[in-house]
Amino acid sequence: MYNAVGIDVSKGKSTIAVLQPGGTVIRKPFDVSHTSQSLHELTDYLGSLDGSTKIVMECTGRYHEPVVKALSEAGLFVSVVNPHLIKNFGNNSLRKVKSDPADAKKIARYTLDNWAELRQYSGMDNIRTQLKTLNSQFSFFMKQKVAAKANLIALLDNTYPGLNKLFDSPVRKNGSEKWVDYAYSFWHVDCVRRIGLKTFTERYRLSVRSTTISSSRTSPRSCSMPQRNWLLSFQRRRPTSC
Numbered sequence: 369m370y371n372a373v374g375i376d377v378s379k380g381k382s383t384i385a386v387l388q389p390g391g392t393v394i395r396k397p398f399d400v401s402h403t404s405q406s407l408h409e410l411t412d413y414l415g416s417l418d419g420s421t422k423i424v425m426e427c428t429g430r431y432h433e434p435v436v437k438a439l440s441e442a443g444l445f446v447s448v449v450n451p452h453l454i455k456n457f458g459n460n461s462l463r464k465v466k467s468d469p470a471d472a473k474k475i476a477r478y479t480l481d482n483w484a485e486l487r488q489y490s491g492m493d494n495i496r497t498q499l500k501t502l503n504s505q506f507s508f509f510m511k512q513k514v515a516a517k518a519n520l521i522a523l524l525d526n527t528y529p530g531l532n533k534l535f536d537s538p539v540r541k542n543g544s545e546k547w548v549d550y551a552y553s554f555w556h557v558d559c560v561r562r563i564g565l566k567t568f569t570e571r572y573r574l575s576v577r578s579t580t581i582s583s584s585r586t587s588p589r590s591c592s593m594p595q596r597n598w599l600l601s602f603q604r605r606r607p608t609s610c
Contacts, residue, residue, distance in 0.1 A: 369419030370483060374475030376468050377425050377432040384410065385472035386417070389480060397469035402434050411442035422486055424479040426451040433497075440489055447479075447486040448493060454478055520551060527557050549575060 369388060376383040381401045386394040394417070400406050414421055422445045425432050432448065439446045454471075457478045479486065524531050524547070535547035553575040554560055560568055 370480065371414075371417045371419055371421040372476045372479035372483070373414060373421060373423040374472045374477070374479060375423060375425035375432075375435060376471040376475060377428045377435060378468065379431055382425075382432075382435055383468035383472040385469065385476045386414075387473065387476040387480060391477075397472045399468070402431075407435065407438040411438055411444065414439070414444055415442060421445065422447065422479055422483065424449060424475050424486065426454055426475070427497075430501075433494075436489055445486075446489045448489050449478075457481075520548070524551060528560075 371394065372387045374385045374387070376385075381399050383397050383399050384395075385397040388394060400410050414423065423439055424447045425435065427448050427450060436446055436448060454475055458474060521532060531550075532547060535545070535550065539545050550572070553572070563571070
């Protein structure tokens with residue numbers, strides 16, 4: 369006898385429905401919280417069913433992971449499917465019932481209709497899920513980084529017009545950039561205007577050295593003509609405070 373178990377997963381709890389061929393209801397839909405004790409009781413119950421048992425649930429972000437882990441470690445057949453497969457299954461009724469018990473029954477019916485094609489959940493699925501999570505987090509981080517970089521460039525253009533053209537060196541091995549270090553060390557235009565060219569150059573050299581860039585040893589005489597002209601244009605203005 370086939371036992372089709374449909375699990376509708378939500379945050380903190382799941383709704384379980386157990387059906388057999390012909391629509392026979394083995395047990396009315398019931399809720400199980402995502403605690404160790406409740407999941408252990410669920411695995412004992414599903415393991416005690418007579419016949420062949422297959423469990424299907426939707427891939428719902430991270431909510432389904434504790435349920436999958438508990439059932440898989442108990443040696444039960446578990447299959448995690450794309451939610452679109454469940455959504456598009458059995459849409460031949462004009463009456464749309466949307467509830468956790470109804471969704472669990474729908475997943476159980478999907479299990480019976482696709483019994484032979486179901487793929488058992490494996491450790492590779494867990495690795496794939498973790499990689500997808502890391503990739504999404506990395507993409508989010510890169511978007512934040514690009515947005516922060518664009519905002520900083522815009523602020524520098526307003527504070528130090530023409531500064532961005534002076535830093536054309538590539539990104540360092542540790543991922544830092546000279547123009548970012550410059551903005552950190554000389555955060556206000558008065559930090560440059562109130563000091564002389566020699567003092568500024570020495571301070572900039574020390575700030576570069578503090579970032580462990582031994583290959584960059586700037587001296588007053590090593591400043592290019594555009595850099596000297598750019599600095600002098602700020603120093604001619606009356607400084608206020610830094």
